[in-house]
Amino acid sequence: MLLRRICYNKGMSITDELIHLLGSDRVLTDPAELFAYDRDGFTLAKSCPRAVVFPQTTAEVSQVLALLAAHDAPIVPRGSGTGLAGGCAAYGNGIVISTANMRRIVNIDLPNRVAQVEAGVCNTRLSEEVAALPGGEKWHYSPDPSSQRASTLGGNAATNAGGIHVLKDFVTSNHVLGVEMVLPDGSILTCGATDGGYETAGFDLPALICGSEGTLGIITQLWLRLSPKPASFRTIVAYFTDTAHACQSVSAIIAAGHLPAAMEMLDGTMLHVIEDAFSFGIAPSAQAMLLIEIDGIEDLLDKQMQQITDLCRANHAFNLETSSDSARRNQLWKMRKSTFGAIGRVSHSYCTQDACVPRSMLADVLKNIDSIGRNYGLTITNVFHAGDGNVHPIFLYDERNETEVQNALRAAHEVLRFCIDAGGTLTGEHGVGVEKIDLIPYLFDAPTLACFDRIKKVFDPAEQANPGKFIPSDKLKVSLLKPGRQVPQ
Ligand SMILES: Cc1cc2nc3c(=O)[nH]c(=O)nc-3n(C[C@H](O)[C@H](O)[C@H](O)COP(=O)(O)OP(=O)(O)OC[C@H]3O[C@@H](n4cnc5c(N)ncnc54)[C@H](O)[C@@H]3O)c2cc1C
Incomplete structure (x- = not known):
């Protein structure tokens, strides 16, 4: 069927073929429209795609990729484009495959605590829809990147996203039970636990796919673990006159056997920037702030909070605030989440x-x-x-x-x-994206790199999927650094 379509359309341009397949309203080719897709949140990496396509189903993704494989065209998966490593920049005249039209929550199975979703579903929407179900208010999807109101679950899996609460709850790969992914030749791989269970035999392919940054194929569906929402919280804010003491407090808290839900740090420059922007009342002498959240069983939290504040004091915290009030908690997290917006002012x-x-x-x-x-x-x-x-x-x-x-x-x-x-x-x-690809050979030795290369080629022998990102290859080399520039003295 796929082959017949490709032969039938022989002679047409690749973009005409895509329009023939999906319709003109789901294929962008106008340079003015493509401009919006030449980068992600890492704005230093830019490369305009040849086209952007918006498939709606796994079958359509499969047809698109089979077509592009026949043309040996690079494919660039894209969720919401909030990535911070240039993973969505379409080097090599690539075609962007957007999951923006794949936003169905297919099933929420509360008894088994599993949600089946399409890759384009936005992170926060899943927890909102879970909470709206009878009995669902106790459950949520726990990985919480700060971009969670915009970023997609497919993008989160592809980058193995973290977030504020991963200290206790762990990064995305620990919450991905099963994956459906279309390989660059158009074939559809379904792997992991996709039947409501948590376990599966054989290689842990979902774990391999998490963090593969679009270099193995296009994730189309995910089976995700739902977790119980913590019932009670305490929030602790500790201010220090230098970052070293704040860092020592972090180590001391963990060494004492505590596992806070979150432990975030802001340095002095950032504290001054957000104080100037939002007047939260931060003391001018503060050079570091720790924002710590503990959660768990109500009766145990006050004692744990006391132990943590004692550790901060022992490491020279000069000002401490503790709170069990949810309004204050929201305010404090708002302070943390306001940081990136505030930088735009300076x-x-x-x-x-x-x-x-x-x-x-x-x-x-x-x-x-x-x-x-x-x-x-x-x-x-x-x-x-x-x-x-x-x-x-x-x-x-x-x-x-x-x-x-x-x-x-x-x-x-x-x-x-x-x-x-x-x-x-x-x-x-x-x-890693394109931003850090230069340093991959610095981090990994030759046998590891050779192994990465062989794994990549098992899924993508023609090296079409997101070239120039994450795994160095001779087929397409991208470096953002201009050679020969000297370090200023
Ligand atoms: C303000 C801000 C705060 C952020 N905070 C965090 C944070 O706390 N934690 C964190 O981990 N990240 C954070 N990020 C980075 C970013 O949001 C994450 O990397 C996120 O997971 C990207 O999701 P996305 O849908 O936007 O993916 P995109 O940016 O569209 O893509 C990211 C990468 O994944 C690939 N990809 C996307 N969808 C698919 C798919 N369906 N199949 C295969 N590959 C795919 C792309 O090719 C690209 O390489 C933040 C970004 C911003 C702008």
Whole structure:
């Protein structure tokens, strides 16, 4: 059937064939419209696609990919485009396959605590629909990237997204039970637990697909684990006059056997930026803030909260606030979530880096980030998931100034190398994309890279799926760094 269509349309251009297949209203080819799809949230990586298509079903995705395979055309999966590693930039004249029209929640099975969804469903919508069911108010889909009001569940799986509460609840791959994915040749793979169960025999293919960043195929459906919502909370805010003491508190809290639901840190620069923007009442002497949430059984929380505040005090917290009030809790999390909006007031452009280091190295890493920023004449501020050692240095620059752009990219690479040298890794949650592909050979040895290459080719022998991202290949090399630029002294 697929072959007949491809032969029948021989001689037509690839975009005409796509229009023939999906209709002109579901294929964009006008440069003015394509412009909106040349990047994701990492705005330094830009490349205009040849076309953007909007399939509505798995069968349509399969037909589109079979057609594109016949033309050896690169395919670029896209959810909401909130990615922060350039994974959606369509290098090599790629065709963007959007899941924007695949937004059905197929089934919510509360007795088995499993939801079956299409890849384009937005993260928060799943928990909202679960909560609206009789008996559903006790359950939710727990992975909570800060982008969750916009990002898709397919994009979350493809990037193995984290979030504020992953310290206790773990990243996306732990919540993906089964996956349906269309391979670049158009065949449909269904793997993992897709029948309401949690276990499956054989290789754990859903875990392999989570974090593959669109380099193996297009995820079309997911079977996701639903988790119980925590019943009671306490929120703790601790202010410090330096970041090192805040970092020591993080290690001390974990070493004492606590597992908070979230442990977030903001540095002094960021605290001043959000205070200027929103007047939350943050003391000017604060150089670091820890926002900690614990949850669990009501009767146990006050004692745990006391132990955690004692640890913060022992590590020189100069101001502490504790709360069990849900309105105050929302206000405090609003402060945390306001950070990225506030940066727009002080910098023309910014990019958020993402690396993971052992918690005990956090203080050293922050110090080094600061000194790298000074060397390049850049302001770098930090808002991050301190509990899981997931740093997010934010580089402020002006995209209209190419020197500043290159300095930001070089400084970001230096930070990442330092994190790797400190025993960490290239990404805690945003993925590698095009942004960090240069550093993949620095992180992995040759046998591991060869293994990645062979795994990729099992799914995608022609290397059509999201080329130039995550796994280095000779077929398409992309680097954002211009050669020869010197570090300013
Ligand atoms: C303000 C802000 C806050 C953020 N906070 C967080 C956070 O707390 N935690 C976190 O992890 N991330 C965060 N991110 C990054 C981003 O939201 C996540 O990476 C998210 O998972 C991307 O989802 P998306 O639907 O937007 O995917 P996209 O950006 O569209 O795509 C991301 C990658 O996944 C691939 N992809 C998308 N859909 C599919 C599919 N169906 N099949 C195969 N591959 C696919 C794409 O090719 C690309 O490589 C944040 C981003 C912003 C802008």
